[in-house]
Amino acid sequence: MSSQPEHPTLLIPGPIEFDDDVLQSMSHYSESHVGPGFVATFGDTISMLRKLFQTTDPSAQPFVISGSGTLGWDIVAANLVEAGEDVLVLSTGYFGDGFADCFEAYGAKVTKLTPDAVGGRPQLPQIEEALKAKKYKMVTVTHVDTSTGVLSELKNLSELVKRVSPETLLVVDGVCSVACEEIQFDAWKLDGVVTASQKAIGCPAGLSISMFSGKAIEAYKARKTPPATYFASFKNWMPIMQNYEAKKPSYFATPSPQLIHALHTALTQILAKPLSERFSTHREASDRIKKAVADLGLKQVASKPEDQAHGMTAIYLPESVKATDLLPKLAKAGVVWAGGIHKEIAPKYVRFGHMGVSVTDPARKDIEKALNALSNGLTECGYKA
Structure with missing residues (x-):
């Protein structure tokens, strides 16, 4: 009971x-965010995310940052696309449209593909035609758009992008799909998946969770201009995540220890079974x-x-x-x-x-x-x- x-x-x-044990984790006593106990918990949490996303690639980088799922859009748009670069957004509803708006806020040139009618999704021939017409820095897709309940297919989409435009990054909005829909980060050659704590992962709201490929990280390093962000910057967060995973205390901005404990419990429960x-x-x-x-x-x-x-x-x-x-x-x-x-x-x-x-x-x-x-x-x- x-x-x-x-x-x-x-x-x-x-x-x-939410599960009782996850909520109980939220009542963890206050502790230093750079103390050994919390550092160990946060490090294990980051490592568990690799298993959740099904990646064993050491060049892939997980991020856990205080914020909502929407912060994931900013992380992608600010770090991986420069002003004036082209982005192809596959929209199946409200949240696909929102992702497009986010890119435009950072100066990207957005082409948006939408289905013929509400409740559908852009089809592969339509996407292939768009990819052949122009060189895109990135393709984004909302795996599950909660405004329509539409599920987008990732495996065949990735194969198409890699075949037609192999330099193009493929990034997934997985806010309402991670931990309830199949996502194979390595096998499907995804370059980014952004999600949040409060949906199928089963942890209270407040954490932006993401995974980026080595290819995406290299694209960031090859930028000609610095990202127009401070809080969402790869430059500021990447060493923090790497240090915590290596069980080394590190600081850029204060994390939420209680939420990290809850996420640790939720991931432990998820990974206890295949x-x-x-x-x-x-x-x-x-x-x-x-x-x-x-x-x-x-x-x-x-x-x-x-x-x-x-x-x-x-x-x-x-x-x-x-x-x-x-x-x-x-x-x-x-x-x-x-x-x-x-x-x-x-x-x-x-x-x-x-x-x-x-x-x-x-x-x-x-x-x-x-x-x-x-x-x-x-x-x-x-x-x-």
């Missing part, structure tokens, strides 16, 4: 429900949820099965039901879902996050509770399947 106070079950696309088992568990739960949604006569924003994320589901509502009517009924049943945020369809859908302990802990009944609440809530709104 959980020791947490009674509370509504949080099933939005992040933050998610990652393949974790990904399979999320796929199985997702399949069950999507079948239940279909059985209710509802459609997903992500229209094709191969484009549907496994850690969340974006669900179109019946025309007779408003999100502003349904969400309070779910809340009354003890379940918190999110409303829509994609500007073209925002009032028409809701979002159900199903990742982390809500899926992996068999003692919890979060998914069943949510599906029952959805069915009953729709009935209360006057909808009949």
Whole structure:
């Protein structure tokens, strides 16, 4: 039984429900961020991230910096692209558009590819045509865009980029995918993945987590101009990360010891079992949820099965039901879902996050509770399947 106070079950696309031991780690006594105890914990945490991202390449560099997932965009845009350089952004919704905005803030020239309709993704022939038309410093893709629930395919995309434009860096926004969707950093030859602590990793919000390839680091070192950032600078953070991983105290800006302890606990739990088992568990739960949604006569924003994320589901509502009517009924049943945020369809859908302990802990009944609440809530709104 959980020791947490009674509370509504949080099933939005992040933050998610947290394990008791992870939350307990947050209550760790205060300690020096350069003391031997914390240095050892932080060093182990950085090393564990290599296993989570599935990289054994010593030239790859993990970063854990206080901030939200959005900080990852700044780290990428500020360090790996110079003003005036071309970037190809593959957008499947709100967060892909946001990544494009971030690049433009640093002076990059952005070409944005979008799907033919909301709920789809740019297709490989379209991407190949763009890559052949112009030389891009970087291609970015949002692995799971939480505004649409669209899952982008990485392996074939990487093969395409390496074949058509091998110098181009491939960077992934994995905020809503790391630890619930398969990501093989080395095998798929990814150059960067940025994520955050509060989604499938299962640690409270406040940490920007990323991994960059040796190729990306070399691209940074080959810059002609210094990065237009201070806090997000590779120059300032790289020696800190390398020193901590080597169990040497180091300082640039103060980390959050309590959050690092919580991340250490979350990663220890994740890596206690094969990652393949974790990904399979999320796929199985997702399949069950999507079948239940279909059985209710509802459609997903992500229209094709191969484009549907496994850690969340974006669900179109019946025309007779408003999100502003349904969400309070779910809340009354003890379940918190999110409303829509994609500007073209925002009032028409809701979002159900199903990742982390809500899926992996068999003692919890979060998914069943949510599906029952959805069915009953729709009935209360006057909808009949």
